[in-house]
Amino acid sequence: MFNDIGPLELVTIIVLAVLVFGPDKLPKVIQDVTRTIRKIREFSESAKHDIRSELGPEFKDFEFEDLNPKTFIRKQLDNDDLGLKEIRNGFDLKKEMAEVTDAVNGRESETSASSASPSSSAPSAGGRIDMTKQPEEPGKDDRPPFDADAT
Secondary structure: OOOOOOHHHHHHHHHHHHHHHOOOOHHHHHHHHHHHHHHHHHHHHHHHHHHHHHHOHHHOOOOHHHHOHHHHHHHHHOOHHHOHHHHHHHOOHHHHHHHHHHHHHOOOOHHHHHHOOOOOOOOOHHHOOOOOOOOOOOOOOOOOOOOHHHO
């Protein structure tokens, strides 16, 4: 429950409790706090039991910790049924980035050069893709685009 409280913080809390409640009332306050925590735990356990009994036998392996989004996502990603490990292992980021860099710089990568055939329909000459994003010049008969909302 108190996993993130260090020793210095614990000593500080004890000193503050002695100063606020006094040494004679401190044991009574500690008993009241522990009794309250125990009642809260009993109430939550009984609520969990009631929910499990209402859900029925279909949800016998239901865990309330799965309702935490981090736990749910971690559990789903570790599931081998989805095949994510095969996808993750089959994806080579360095190779993909090298292909993108080659395409941007206008060079042909080894994998695309070996897979490209002369009969493939390449958008530009030499099998390369033009990534410069230059606008095409309209022909003499072409009118500029008309925007009806601009008028």
